[in-house]
Amino acid sequence: MSKSKQVNPLRAALHGMRGILFFSIVMSLVYGLLKLAGPLFMILVFDRVLPARSRETLVALLLLLTITIGVMTLLDYARRRIMARFGAQFQEGVEQHIFSSQARESYLAKGGKKPAAGLNETDQLRGFFHSGSLITILDFLWSPVFLGIVFVIDPLIGWVVVVGLVVLALINVARNMTQTERMTRSSAAGEAGVGLKDALLVSRHVIETQQMTAAYNQRWLAARRRTRDAAVELKDWTAWFSITASHVALLIQYVALAAGAYQTINGDITIGAMVASMYLARHVVNRAERFLAEIPDMLEASRNWQNLSKILAAPRRPVATPEPVSALTLSQLTVRCLLTKRTLLRNVNAAFAPGSTIEIVGGAGSGKTILAETLIGRMPRASGKVLLGCIDIERLSIYDGATTIGYIPQRIDFVDGTIEENLVGFAPVGAPERLVQIARVAGVHERIAALPDGYQTHLDPLGSVFSKGERHQLALARALYHDPQILIVDEPDTSFRDALKNDLGTTIADFTGAGGIMVVLTRVPLKIFRSTHRYNLDAGVLREIKSDSAPIHAVREPLMGAVRPNLTRS
Known part of the structure; x- marks a missing residue:
């Protein structure tokens, strides 16, 4: 006898919104394609308009570029709003499944700050979709295309960009490998401070009546000091890598410009091609830098997805309704x-x-x-x-x-x-x-x-x-x-x-x-x-305790066939 296949609630939620996701992907592909209008405009201006001194062509090209940028603005706004609604609908679908359980053990787990398991993961996944991380990933998918065009224009500029991307990746790996311990300390210190806040909300009366105010204040100050020091330590460490990465990205752009100028001097490429390759190299580096910065969030989203899948896949205890009158x-x-x-x-x-x-x-x-x-x-x-x-x-x-x-x-x-x-x-x-x-x-x-x-x-x-x-x-x-x-x-x-x-x-x-x-x-x-x-x-x-004495306040004999008791009966 074949068993019915159990539907994965997460996949079901995504399947129900596949149209929204597909539409966002298509819009991102069109947006990335329109990004090529900038380099094309530069090539035409430097290699066609300036030598021909054609004002009419310049105005026409500028008008077309203005219209293109206007369309890109609308596409970018629309896809970000769509992704925000995608995250909200995803959260609603998963939460409906979570709250569809009627078993009492499914709710109010000890130590949890939300009514049911899986809600934290759902909130964080919604935040991941809403934050634009998926947009960053979709934009990064165009980077190989832009890099390929740079190689077509001139391989030397392309290799400069590749070497720079490798350096940025190494900086990002070093940051992720060395910041885990500091993040753990900062998180633990922050949770201790939140615990003291919760204690004040719940136990204010005890603190006041038992004369704990002075000791509580000292503990509060110590917790705040640990939280501040841990946050500063984490920020100092991550800021070093972030600042280094941003300046390395800036250096890559200048080196790419220098390589383009060198090839232009040698007569291998035109000035328009040099400027266009500089523009494309800047986009590749910037998108790669944003993508690398999103990797920790992507890993966290992956862990949340896996945890949520396990929570939702856990078997639910069946519930039962008792008889109105039962022993x-x-x-x-x-x-x-x-x-x-x-x-x-x-x-x-x-x-x-x-x-x-x-x-x-x-x-x-x-x-x-x-x-x-x-x-x-x-x-x-x-x-x-x-x-x-x-x-x-x-x-x-x-x-x-x-x-x-x-x-x-x-x-x-x-x-x-x-x-x-x-x-x-x-x-x-x-x-x-x-x-x-x-x-x-x-x-x-x-x-x-x-x-x-x-x-x-x-x-x-x-x-x-x-x-x-x-x-x-x-x-x-x-x-x-x-x-x-x-x-x-x-x-x-x-x-x-x-x-x-x-x-x-x-x-x-x-x-x-x-x-x-x-x-x-x-x-x-x-x-x-x-x-x-x-x-x-x-x-x-x-x-x-066996007793033969009659009750002082007599209780009626049990009514085995009685209806459900009504305690408000006068």
Whole structure:
């Protein structure tokens, strides 16, 4: 049975824009051909117009050259604008493929500064197309033609140009071989400075409250000094080669002129041929110099292309959609620290039917947060499974993950944006009254409404506008907004415990009664809200606590055929 051939997304993107690329190549060929109008004008002026003293011919030739240069101007502008759009469409096509993945593991890789792998490479390739590097390459393809015409005019001038090009190439090779280490140092110093900027943005409160300002300033100055010194060292080194290459190119032109003058004195070529060969030699040298300067960018573009090809060719994990009401099963679950390989969770087994309320009690360092983040699919597992129904939790798509899991972490953070954007998770707000209802259930609506901008108030990542308890209430509203099937609470604070006595207790009773599952991980047992399952977590080992006492706040029996829970039901 034959397998269907997998389409390379990069080749597909180029194939879809082959017309634009072909048109740009044709325009570049025509542009290069029109470049020959200059040398032809010089030959005719010196060898025909001046000896004949024909003013009419001179005016006609000048008019034709003016029209030609005008056409060249339009062609050059058009092909550069076309290449810019080519780069933009290439980026759009590749990014559409990248963002077509629904697997949660495809996004927000640790350490990455963009939402998905491959976006940096795509940006840099678009910049390569937009920068005119391809135009430089296409222009350089005419250099052998111009050099061949120089050899036809006079071989001596041609060999002068060839020797000069070899010298320029050697200078460029020496620069590329010796600047790598300096570029690495400069890049590392720059990244260290960016890291300090990011630390100030994220940890400004810590720096101020812990009196780190003086030490941070010294570290900032030291980082700036290293960045400046590394940049100056790199610039000094590369400037030497760049300046040398530019003056060598200038010397080549003068030597070519001298060789042409020598041949003219000997009577081998005319003055017009000498001037034309000088013009052609200058174009060959200048284009070669620009082409050699683009070689590092071309090599970088080649590496980006190869990296992007590997990223896009990687197999994608298939996603699955869980049933509206499903059981939660932990089977032989083991998690190890990626850095130390120490076992954090050891052979955890548990099964929770729809409608269950699970309370997991453990001290500091027992593994509660590790277990919580494993349940939401964020923590890599060494072995075992976390199943929602018959679906592995890691196979939830980015869309199902948002509507299946509600998570209140121990450390409450926010995304830089408005309160509304944080509560709805950047999703479109369908009905404002729903947002208000959720905030009322969490007990934070009145506090938000008292702000001058209400739900449009800007939040920094720390939520500095609110107290610690209010931040937990916001996190609760955020977790409840999408009517999740599983609600996970890591270390509930006092506001959560107090809310259980009021509307939140009723809401959770409705939630579990409709088949939802709530998991609470806490140091102190919940006294006001008894659970259907109680466990103790110690050193990564989960043990069930058997109890015959009836729950204080009765939870309805699980409804196996119930509809998807609605947490905003009054």
